[in-house]
Amino acid sequence: MNKDGLWKASGGLVGLVALLVMIVAANIIISNIRLRVDLTGEKLYTLSDGSKNIIKKLDSDVTLKLFVSSSAAEVPIFLKSYAKKVEDLLQEYRMISGGKISIEKYDPKPDSDEEEWAQRYGIQGQQTAMFGPPVYFGLVASCGKTEAMIPNLDPRMEELLEYNITRLIYRAVHPDKPVIGVLGSLPVLGAGQQQFMMPQQPRQQPWQTFQQLRDDYAVMQLPPTVDTIDSTLSALIIVHPKELPDQTLYAIDQFVLRGGRALVFVDPFCVAEMETAPAQQFRRPETSSNLEKLFSSWGVTFTRDKVIADMGSASRIRSQNNQIEDSPFWLTLRDKNISRKDIMTTQLNTMMMPFAGAFKVNASSNLTITPLITSTDAAGLMESIMAQMGPANVTRGFKKEPLPLNMAVRLTGKFTTAFPDGKPKDEAAAKDEKKEDKPAEKESSTSSIKEGNSTVILVGDVDMLYDRFCVEQGEVFGFKTMQPINDNLSFFANAVEQISGSSDMIGIRSRGRFQRPFERVLALEQNARTEWQSHEESLTEKLRQTQQQLESMQSTKDKSQRSILSADQKRAIAKFREEEIRIKNELKTVRKNLRRDIETLGMQVKTINIAMMPLIVVIAGVSYGIYRKKKR
Incomplete structure (x- = not known):
């Protein structure tokens, strides 16, 4: 290899090493920068002003104890994902509180001290498998000797998650009954018993x-x-x-x-x-x-x-x-x-x-x-x-x-x-003054x-x-x-x-859902379901009309002949059965079209997800190559 080739090879190696050093240095620097941005469409990780006001007014320390069976194999994936979202939201409470709120996490394994604590607090274990151990997912707030708890953090109630957590903290700090x-x-x-009630009335x-x-x-x-x-x-x-x-x-x-x-x-x-x-x-x-x-x-x-x-x-x-x-x-x-x-x-x-x-x-x-x-x-x-x-x-x-x-x-x-x-x-006093022809004295409005x-x-x-x-x-x-x-x-x-409760509780908004639905698929399903329902209602209405017609025909017959179907009845029944078969075939077509539309849409999304990133890399590489070639 000549000197120019060796110089180019060593230069490329030095450049590669320098690039790796820059990447590592950037990771170290960025990891020490605390930057938190809520990019969710409905601000799922941003607390409402009402919650912030209640937290900032805390004059006592509050401990939030999260009991979640994170290590249990029986915990469904969606529940583990939801538990992570809850933990992230609790961290938001802790950061805003300025040290007034601390968070403790417990994993109540079977026959452990953590499970006993969860049961003492009233956290309800849920049976997700027929023979498996119970799964715990609850929250306890303690302030001094006062404790309040949410026995089960139900993912179906996620719109109320912030409200329930803030209410939990408020109740722990204000234990007296309103x-x-x-x-x-x-x-x-x-x-x-009242004056006009009958004696026997309870x-x-x-x-x-x-x-x-x-x-x-x-x-x-x-x-x-x-x-x-x-x-x-x-x-x-x-x-x-x-x-x-x-x-x-x-x-x-x-x-x-x-x-x-x-x-x-x-x-x-x-x-x-x-x-x-x-x-x-x-x-x-x-x-x-x-x-x-x-x-x-x-x-x-x-x-x-x-x-x-x-x-x-x-x-x-x-x-x-x-x-x-x-x-x-x-x-x-x-x-x-x-x-x-x-x-x-x-x-x-x-x-x-x-x-x-x-x-x-x-x-x-x-x-x-x-x-x-x-x-x-x-x-x-x-x-x-x-x-x-x-x-x-x-x-x-x-x-x-x-x-x-x-x-x-x-x-x-x-x-x-x-x-x-x-x-x-007072109305009685006003009447007395009127009888005595005394001028009515106005009450002072200063108070x-x-x-x-x-x-x-x-x-x-x-x-x-x-x-x-x-x-x-x-x-x-x-x-x-x-x-x-x-x-x-x-x-x-x-x-x-x-x-x-606190006036700040009124201002807490309903949160969005952490799970974002595939709205286009849901819209297709709803359209097909609406069409299917209209066919079903049509079938039911025709069935009712036919039954009325049959009853009308039957009422005109002699009692001794009511067990024998007339020609008109047979034709009506045959006609209805043909109509029923036709509508059922239409329903099959609707369901088939529904599956086809959903599968087509799903394939399009998969294609975009799989091909988009490589396509972006290819376009970026080609563009950079063209740029360098023009620069030379």
Whole structure:
């Protein structure tokens, strides 16, 4: 080899060594740089401002103990992946806390001390294999002597992951039960014998929604004539307020303006009122409720005398004449009605609201209005008296609204008082002064609060809390049981939890999902499924029509001949069977096309994933070669 060739070879070797040294040096330098960027579309690893505020306000150290069976062979791959995401999110909590939060991880192997600790904390072991050991995946927060836990971190609840972890930390730091005040005209907490009740009528039991409330809260009953509300209450629940005196309205007004949060249930036609009110001769109970004076100052209006008729949310019920019919007044609410953007409602599936009313937002309102439950686009308002006559009257006076109607909303922001002149005079004292012709003296308004920041949740239905519309009573081994029949209980529990905790808890958003679905494939499946469902419904309808035709033919025959098929019947049956075979063949074609479209799409994605990177390298190499050649 000549000197030039040797020089070129040694130069190339030196260049290669220099390149390797640069790569190693770059790795060392970059590894010491702490750079964290959340590139997920829904900011899965970025905490909400509400969580950050709660963490930054911690004045005590909190230890988060994660129990996960990471070494168990029985743990599914998706669960291990989800556990890693949870660990990453916990590290985000630790970094933001400034040393207030520490994280401990335990692997509860069978018969180990870690497994015993997990069981003592109440972490629930899940059986993933028939004969394998239980799998643990739970979280414990300890602050001093107080401990709170999530017994099972369910991947199906991942949208609530941040909310549940923040709530866990908050409960560990604030272990005392929040005090909830309950005010209204219905015996939701139970009632003894009343003046107009028959002697044989039993004592009214608490509604199941409020019975469960006592498990997590200290519940205080407030009289309908209360004139002051203690500021130590964590929240106020108002159920079916009817003709409250101004003193009580003023007390509610000032409670909200002091920062107290409220959950209000009003109703244009309360079925529970009809069923629980004592029987009184010559008198029908007033079934509507409203807080018109307060609502007006809050910038909303409630349809007190009108109920929502929603064709898209109609429920199938049995009428008074024992006929099955679809009632647009008994609303079965599903995904299209329930907000998926709010942490309070994101996990709810179905709800029931009979004879619900609507909230209309005034254009002058300065509050932030968040719809939680809405009607479909096929809804309108009808007079309550007309709705009570049954679904047959829905076409009379019905007018579809241009936009969906709000059945539950959350108001946040700066509220203004409904009593600008201060505390109203006691009605009895005002009457006495009027009799004595004394000039009415105005109360000093200097002690009244004129405005203040708060949160109020408004719901346009009371019956959703009533046992008949949210639970089903059963009996097991002689013990009465209550089984939820929808998510009404969950909605109530979520609302109470949100208004009774820290105000920062309300601002925590619903997180996205760590598992990103193949949306194009899902869309194809949904399109094919919709087409398949339409064929199935068509087949079912034709079957029903044929059966009606057969019954009609059979009814015209003599009793002695009913076991013999006529020629018309035979032709009808043959025709239906041909139609059935044709539709089944169409269904096979739909399924075949579905599989073909999905397989084609999958092959395209695989081709792109496999060929894209080599193609980029080839293009980069060719481009660099052309560039060097031109440079020479």
